[in-house]
Amino acid sequence: MPNIDTFVPEKIQIGISSCLLGNQVRFDGGHKNSYYCRQEIEPFFEYTTVCPEMAIGMGTPRKSIRQIRDGDVVHIRSADGTLDVTDKLNEYSQAKVEELDYLGGYILCAKSPTCGMERVTEYKIGTNNGSKTGVGVFAKKLMERYPLLPVEEEGRLHDLPLRENFFTRVFAYNDWKQMTQSGLTKHKLMQFHSRYKYLLMAHSPKWYRDLGPILADIQDVEQTAQQYFEGFMTALKIIATRKNHTSTLQHIQGYFKKQLTAEQKEELSESILKYRQGLLPLLVPITLINHYVREFHTPYIQDQVYLNPHPEALKLRYAY
Incomplete structure (x- = not known):
């Protein structure tokens, strides 16, 4: 995305x-x-x-x-x-x-x-x-x-978490439909799963772990895609928790350990900790990570839907 x-x-x-x-x-x-x-x-x-x-x-x-x-x-x-x-x-x-x-x-x-x-x-x-x-x-x-x-x-x-969850699913559902309309391939399925890695982790670490093996040995693309998408949408229907968001943010933080200065690392760690404690909304560490994505060349993280699952103007990440 x-x-x-x-x-x-x-x-x-x-x-x-x-x-x-x-x-x-x-x-x-x-x-x-x-x-x-x-x-x-x-x-x-x-x-x-x-x-x-x-x-x-x-x-x-x-x-x-x-x-x-x-x-x-x-x-x-x-x-x-x-x-x-x-x-x-x-x-x-x-x-x-x-x-x-x-x-x-x-x-x-x-x-x-x-x-x-x-x-x-x-x-x-x-x-x-x-x-x-x-x-x-x-x-x-x-x-x-x-x-x-x-x-x-x-x-x-x-209910703000329910609202954010609904529109996250709407944009992900649309993303899938656009991909399938252009023709399904094994490569596209793998790319899709890769881009949604951290969003899936935030909603359900278990489903993220279960979905990967489905794509490990694709024999029938259409059948595999249907099985994957059923699990994918089931996972996203689970409300992402503060605990899972924190774990996801910390995983992403690891990609910047060689680029960030000690001061920048401390700033990002502090924003994640304060989010975990309920003192900051999710938008704060996400905004900081997006800033580092622009500053440093990190293609894999830049492609992660988790950072931008819907337009910022919808104001959906102020809830928690």
């Missing part, structure tokens, strides 16, 4: 629940406008908006619908039971997700019986008693069809 000074990625296509962009598509004629999605991140992405309920012709305002569990079957009905859109929503969702293979991520609306990623209320049939065990109809079809696609709920993006 290019150095951050010249990193201007093409806009990635992101799917998003239509109501989050201020569109008045909710049952009451309102919306769930997200300032963060509309103002903060929109310049970096191209949105594909979806509202399953509007798409099947329910209109707005309309009767609110809920998930109702009857044994192993989940129905989508109005609270008064006079409207059942189970079949329509399932058929639409099944067809729609087949059109979305170009997406690099998806932002869903929480709690929605169609778009909720998790903890959607399921009501026991014939009662108003519910448990938060459901998944939105459309969201479920989406995640089943594209299990490796980065998916997150808008509300959870206010």
Whole structure:
């Protein structure tokens, strides 16, 4: 991945629940406008908006619908039971997700019986008693069809580590797609793994160790690539810890031991230590390392995605 000074990625296509962009598509004629999605991140992405309920012709305002569990079957009905859109929503969702293979991520609306990623209320049939065990109809079809696609709920993006993790996966997912679209080769797979070494270490040292042997003896490139990518995205879904970041930073620090002066070594060590203690954000030692990358010729470290996994303007490394 290019150095951050010249990193201007093409806009990635992101799917998003239509109501989050201020569109008045909710049952009451309102919306769930997200300032963060509309103002903060929109310049970096191209949105594909979806509202399953509007798409099947329910209109707005309309009767609110809920998930109702009857044994192993989940129905989508109005609270008064006079409207059942189970079949329509399932058929639409099944067809729609087949059109979305170009997406690099998806932002869903929480709690929605169609778009909720998790903890959607399921009501026991014939009662108003519910448990938060459901998944939105459309969201479920989406995640089943594209299990490796980065998916997150808008509300959870206010949790800074979750936000950073989501967008790290979005840019890595897009990087993989661009590589595969240009044609897979053994060399490309090895290069990809090499560039992501330290990012994988920060998220999961175990997965980093497990992924290497997959590429050690490649017989079938396509099959190996699929196996690798499944593990790769699974690893990145793990939230990187302060402990793992510290270990990763110290590994990278070792590449500069011959170039740095005693004062520079002390400065870098101190910034890593203070990050480990929670006194500095990750951005501080990363910025210092990027400075040394520019000052000294270290091609292997310069190519590491870990140092610049997403545009600096997204402000994602201030969280921890």
